[in-house]
Amino acid sequence: MGAMTIARAPVREPAWSLSRSAIGLWVTEGVIGSVFAGIGAAAVVLFVPSSVGFLRWLVPAVALVYAVAVIGVRPWVRFRVHRWEVTGEAVLTLTGWLTRTWTLVPISRIQTVDVTRGVLQQLFGLSTVAVLTASSQGTVHVWHLEADVAQRVADDLAHRAEQVRDQAT
């Protein structure tokens, strides 16, 4: 990580990082996922006959590794990776933790701007801004912004898109 990856990044990183509350949200998501994985693993241990041997313990071991990764590692890596920026011309985001994805959409091609708040997001006071274009693959999601920031960004983008929209799609 660090200098090496930045030197090899194909395009630049967006300037702004997400709200720190996003870490809490991701940890919560990880805990929920781990609970389900744990239930599944417990079911395997209970119902698979002991004659199978050590293979029976492979599933709980995998579940444990998964829990450590999604609770202890992924939220922090994601927080370091995830970035976003709105410039005069475009919206740029960077997401992912193992696979990085940069998405760039010019404001002139924005068709709609949505703000959504999931159940968990509401607990942490966060919102997601989704910027849609004519392309099904050209959608930018700016995840987990503080609710008031998200609303301001969405209003600003929608307003500017209306002013500079060109007819071409």
Add this chain to the structure above:
Amino acid sequence: MTQPPSPGRRTSPRVVLVHTITFRQARQFVPAVIPLVAAVGLDGGAPTIVGLVLGVTVLSLATAGLSWWRFSYVDGPSSVVVTRGLLSRSVRMVPNDRIRGVEVETPVLHRLFGLVRVRIDAAAGGVTDKGEELVVDGLPRSEGDRLRTAVLTHRSSTSATADGVPVAMPAEEEFARFDNRWLLYAPLVGSYLAVPLAAVGALFRLAQELPESVRPEFDEPDLSGLQVLAITAAAGLLLLGVGSVIGAAVVNWGFRLVRRGGSLVATRGLITRRHTELEIDRIRGCTVAEGAGMRLVRATRVNALVTGLGDAARRGQLLPLGPRKEAWRLVHRLVADPGPMVPHPVAARRRRLGRALFAGLVVTAAGLVATIAAGWWGLLVVGVLLTLLGVPLGLGRYAALGHAAGPRSFTVRSGWLVREQAVLERRAVVGWQVRQSFFQRRAGLATVVACVGAGRGGYAAIDMAADEVRSFTVAASEPWAETFSR
């Protein structure tokens, strides 16, 4: 929406006959009739069957007549309105500026009665949801042509780009014409090969459903001799080839692509004549697709990428099947030539090879274990074969990769089973997506997807050098792409 409720036009009453013959409206009652027949049984013999046939025909006539009576359409100055519905009324209104194209088709029966079917295609927002369609079935030919020109004229006069003065009959310019010799390519094209296979499948199903007494009796064929087997295989292959040529001929017979004013008009079909119209202004690029078999004979297929077009795979076809040279001439008439293709770095070849060999190597490893542990060498042979086959596959997939950016357009290419090259205008790009997995990061590669509001929605340059991403995105779209480096 401002127009007063006008009486509306009707389709030709002759369409009632067409629909009675094809049981078009009555078809929906079939699921209800089957259990009825099963309950009553066919014990009555001939009279019962005759009664049943008569009943179905009368029912069909009644529904066809009723739906003809309840159907009307109006092509107003601002929108097209279609009113229909057997029991409940439905009124559909499509504003003229949402209309993307008009298609006139003539199935065989319609041709006998001098009728046509008009499909009016309206965009419904996103590319992914299939565009809405208005179908006006059973118009006299002259009325069909009038409706088509009327709708298209209304549309262009409401759109901002047209000057508002519709030209009466602009001159035609031929872009492509199907040469019947190209039908011989059909046996190498997957989708046409599927035609005879589907036909044989349907035949078998039909034979299964026939009552025992009607089914023709075959002697158990003697398949023991090698000679018989070879002859059967040869006959099967011949049948497959001939079937695919026939299938291609039925769909593409007399294909012709002409430019008429601001639109491209494609006509084709042996049994059902189709007449599709695309607005040139909405064309953002083309895809040139070549299946593995087609590449052997340098055959290709060209599709147009049109914004907001429903059922684009069929409607966007500019050349269903033809030689590569002809195809590229056509593409370059519509989109500027972006110049020679830039191959991707050696690291990309390693990645393609690695991916192609992975499955084979896993099976080989499992096979080794099985051989050593149980002396079971079958799996090992399969694994080695898979690995060997993976080499040309990986190299082929690498050879397909490439991209190029010219002054007005750009292109990306990928795929082995179907190698697809998209040539797009710079203005087509509505966004960029750059993806880099952990392994791509280590190899200094990245996958760049050009997001486009047409076709599949995105066209990818897989595994290009990470250093080239910035310059490529700036060269292939408008200045906003410099956000990636500033």
